[in-house]
Amino acid sequence: MLHNDPIASLTPEVIAWRHHIHCNPELGFDENETARFIAEKLRAFGFDEVHEGIGGTGVVGVLRSGTGTRAIGLRAELDALPVVERTGLPYASRNEGVMHACGHDGHTAMLLGAARLLSQSRAFDGTVYFVFQPAEENEGGSLRMIEDGLFERFPVEAIYAVHNWPGLEQGTIAARAGAQMAAVDNFELTFEGFGAHAAMPQLGDDPILAAGAFVQAVQRIVSRSIDPQTALVVSLTQIHGGNVGNIVPGRVWLQGTCRFFEPGHSDHCEKLVGEIAHGIAAAHALKATLDYHKGYPPLINTADATARAIAAAAATVGSENVTTEFSPSLGCEDFAFMIRAAGGCYAWIGVGDVGPGEGLHGDRYVFNDEIVPTVLRYYVNLVEQTLPAS
Structure with missing residues (x-):
């Protein structure tokens, strides 16, 4: 684990990145400025490699530490939705008719935060690929990256992702082996x-x-x-x-x-x-x-990766706050293509109850910034536990 809790120190900056991405949303395969922002950050963090233009506007950052040959992937999405924002936020969308109404701005900012933390500590042995994919919502950007050689160029033993989840109690993390999304x-x-x-x-x-x-x-x-x-x-x-x-x-x-x-x-x-x-x-x-x-296949978490995700979640929020027995969602998620190709686990991060129009894809949806430190800690735990330093 990282000491002196740099996660708490970094959280305000991660939230600022999230707000920047939120007010500059871009639709699938048009996430040019978002991708540029990510690539610049990864280079500034001192990443070993930064690759752009994968599957369109996808970005992959490569971070190595130690001498280990094992590798895992962490993934976030870049795209917004064609929704007119009605949140009234001071950092509301500047692009009329386009809105981050699903939390991809938060997912991207949190993965960038994890990239910053792990690049500073390098307290793991192996390689972590940070995958920022375009066009999750409808165009299948995940599959486009795979067809563009994602896992041939950046082979992993498993890939992981999270999604903020309204209706799930804040402070909890949910993941199950088998089908989680339809x-x-x-x-x-x-x-x-x-x-x-x-x-x-x-x-x-x-x-x-x-x-x-x-x-x-x-x-x-x-x-x-x-x-x-x-x-x-x-x-x-x-x-x-x-x-x-x-x-x-x-x-x-x-x-x-x-x-x-x-x-x-x-x-x-x-x-x-x-x-x-x-x-x-x-x-x-x-x-x-x-x-x-x-369209998208079912998202089926693989057993070994899910066990590692659950262990990291327990280290993050306590085993009593990790949910493994729940009904899967009939919503869909194109991360299913990546799990099908490489194995992995998709976890839900609880954000609590929301009102009408305030849920995922609603025009008054507001990402819960309070989950940022939880997800940063989850990613750090996942990497350090899965690729332990000798």
């Missing part, structure tokens, strides 16, 4: 026919009627096609059709998502969404066009 598939569906005057619908087709039937019928995937004790969610998130009050439109477009933990449910959902869509289209004399996209 897989996600997305689909777009169009019903097309002929429009007609609203007073004479018999002269055209009615894709709105078909869309309504689909919204109801697609839920049979959850209620009637799988074991009811198995987690699966099918949600319709957008419906667009028509632009005037007295015309039945000729086209309606829908968007939806499927969330699950069993990888086999991806093919199952794709098959049934298609069968239901085309069946309803045929019943309404319409054409259906389906674009089904297989």
Whole structure:
């Protein structure tokens, strides 16, 4: 462990970095200034190597100590969301319509803080790769970095990440071996026919009627096609059709998502969404066009890495404040690609309860800066316990 608690001394600076990143948010694969800020900090910390432009705007810092050949990775995300911020913070977003509404600014700043601490102490034996990835939210920046040779260039025995977690008591850390976050598939569906005057619908087709039937019928995937004790969610998130009050439109477009933990449910959902869509289209004399996209896999923490993460968490907050028995989330996380490729563990950091609109992706979401020293200490413990100095 580091002595004289430099973590407490560094915390205000880490929070200042977080506020800087927060007021200058950038969307996925456009995080150019954020990546530049990170690379400059890592170089100023005296890192052995700093690599930029990996998978687009990704940054990897390399920190070595001792003679050990073992290596682990620590990862944070760079991107913000297309959300109009309504927090009223003095450091609120300066980029209209873009907001750090999920805490990636905090995750990045805390990983930079850990980089600073470990570069000063070097109280470990081996190599730590600090991975700052672009485009977590929707574009799969994690996979892009892997395809760009991340783990061939920076091989690790496991990679670790954290996420602030509203609803989990502050002062607690949660991690479990096995599935912790769900897989996600997305689909777009169009019903097309002929429009007609609203007073004479018999002269055209009615894709709105078909869309309504689909919204109801697609839920049979959850209620009637799988074991009811198995987690699966099918949600319709957008419906667009028509632009005037007295015309039945000729086209309606829908968007939806499927969330699950069993990888086999991806093919199952794709098959049934298609069968239901085309069946309803045929019943309404319409054409259906389906674009089904297989997205992030389930995030499945590996056993050895999770045991190390739990040990580091216990050293950080006490074993009584480490949660390992909990229900996984049907939210998704593209860190799943990195764990699938290299093994690892994703931990939730409790931030307490929040109000409406103040949770993840809400326009009044505010990152809880009080967790900063906890995460700094967790990362230091994780590195020093996993790669102990001789």
